[in-house]
Amino acid sequence: MLERETERLIVRKFTKDDWKDLYDYLSIPEVVKYEPYDVFTKNDCIEEAKSRAYEQRDMFWAVCFKKSRKMIGHxxxxxxxxxxxxxxxxxxxFNPKYYGNGYATEACKSILQYGFKVKNAHRIVAGVCAENKPSWxxxxxLSMRKEAHxxxxxxxxxxxxxxxxxxxxxxxAMLSTEYDG
Ligand SMILES: CC(C)(COP(=O)(O)OP(=O)(O)OC[C@H]1O[C@@H](n2cnc3c(N)ncnc32)[C@H](O)[C@@H]1OP(=O)(O)O)[C@@H](O)C(=O)NCCC(=O)NCCS
Structure with missing residues (x-):
């Protein structure tokens, strides 16, 4: 399944042309503050978009506006x-230009549904820095359960x-038995 549709968004696989939209946010220091990597250069984004379109295809989903198709996060x-x-x-x-509208919630809900209903996951987990309040x-x-500090x-x-x-x-974490989507 290459494309998922939500109320306002398309959640789809990456293409190599996504590097520009990726650069819009991965080049911002505050955006990558809690990521295991530093800011990306233009060249890094060209390579990263290619990698996400091919070698890392299974792992990354690009989140785009339904109307303009602008990619606003992943x-x-x-x-x-x-x-x-x-x-x-x-x-x-996500790109900070679009924070505060529920887009990340909407996209992640779609991926939780993909995980539990399509991939038949037993459990979905996420790790987050305690300082990163927007993330937790x-x-x-998403109704995930805090299970460790x-x-x-x-x-x-x-x-x-x-x-x-x-x-x-x-x-x-969330178990399939806890998922009600
Ligand atoms: C984590 C991250 C995606 C959260 O972004 P976000 O904009 O807060 O999340 P959402 O898109 O779900 O929007 C939620 C906000 O929009 C509001 N909102 C408006 N309309 C909404 C809707 N229809 N549905 C849900 N929320 C809505 C919510 O009330 C919330 O605002 P609040 O935080 O002031 O209460 C963002 O901060 C980010 O990309 N950070 C940098 C990368 C990062 O740290 N990643 C996580 C590493 S662990």
Whole structure:
């Protein structure tokens, strides 16, 4: 299934031409603050869009406006090993121009439905930095259950002496039996 439709959005597989829309948001430091990578250059985005269109095709979904087809963010959805646990992880990054309208919620709901109804997932999980309130609020809007609070287990920055600045993290989850979509 290459394309999913929601009320306002198309959630589809990446094409190599998506690099420009990807650059619009992956080049912004605040957007990648809690991601395991730094800001992307234009060239990085050209390579990344190609990779998401081919090698990483299964894992990334581009989220676009239904009318203009502008890509406004993406959802990451990948199966964790071993396969027999039937567990997927979900992640998301959106263009800040479009925050505050429920687009991320709408796109992630569609991917949860894909996970439970099409992929037959037993469990879908998400990890989030405790400081990243917009992200854990999104997980709560999706009715995911907070099941762990890890103390100072991750860092996204280092001090000038090169020491990690530790952060707490939460894990959220939803079981197929909890899904009511
Ligand atoms: C995480 C992220 C996607 C959340 O974006 P967002 O705009 O807050 O999320 P949504 O698109 O679901 O919009 C929800 C907001 O719109 C409001 N809203 C308006 N219309 C809405 C609707 N129809 N449905 C749901 N919410 C709606 C909600 O009340 C909420 O606003 P609030 O936070 O002021 O209460 C965004 O902050 C982001 O991309 N951050 C950078 C990347 C990142 O950190 N990713 C996560 C790493 S773990």
């Amino acid at each position: 959802v990451y959805f990948a199966q964790l090993e071993p396969d027999e646990l039937k567990t997927w992880t979900i992640g998301y990054v 609020k999104l997980l709560e809007r 890890f103390i100072k287990n991750i860092f996204f920055e280092k001090t000038s002496e090169g020491k990690p600045i530790w952060n707490d993290a939460y894990r959220y």
